[in-house]
Amino acid sequence: MQFETLQKDMIAAMKARDKVRKDAISTLVSAAKKAAIDEGCRDDIKEELVNRVILKEMKSVKEQIDTCPASREDLLAEYQTRYDIFAEYAPQMMSAEEVEAYITEKFADVAASKNKGQIMKAVMPELKGKADGSVINQVVQKLCQ
Incomplete structure (x- = not known):
């Protein structure tokens, strides 16, 4: 995801007066800016960093959803909406088949x-960042049998 795309979508949400969407995207923009400052690349925010x-933000919202009491339906709905908006911007993760093909192609000597x-x-x-860790673990487990 390009940082500029996030900023443009946040502006579009502001113009549409969609407060929930604007707040969610704003969270991503601020977190990306903070991470860029921490890594010393404030002027050139890379796609990989975003x-x-x-x-990371999706993981944190997922934890909020998982720990939210069932009686707080309003909070649960808010967290789920935020998670769904974040998911629109999240990079596409590799499937188990893609991970297995990648490992057998690029790391054949180590896999052997x-x-x-x-x-x-x-x-x-x-x-890292291209596939879920649990999927990688399952594939490696399968390859080691």
């Missing part, structure tokens, strides 16, 4: 060792 921030620790150590940095 994607990482979106996934059938050592789960070595495979995970080699694969995780490459697939």
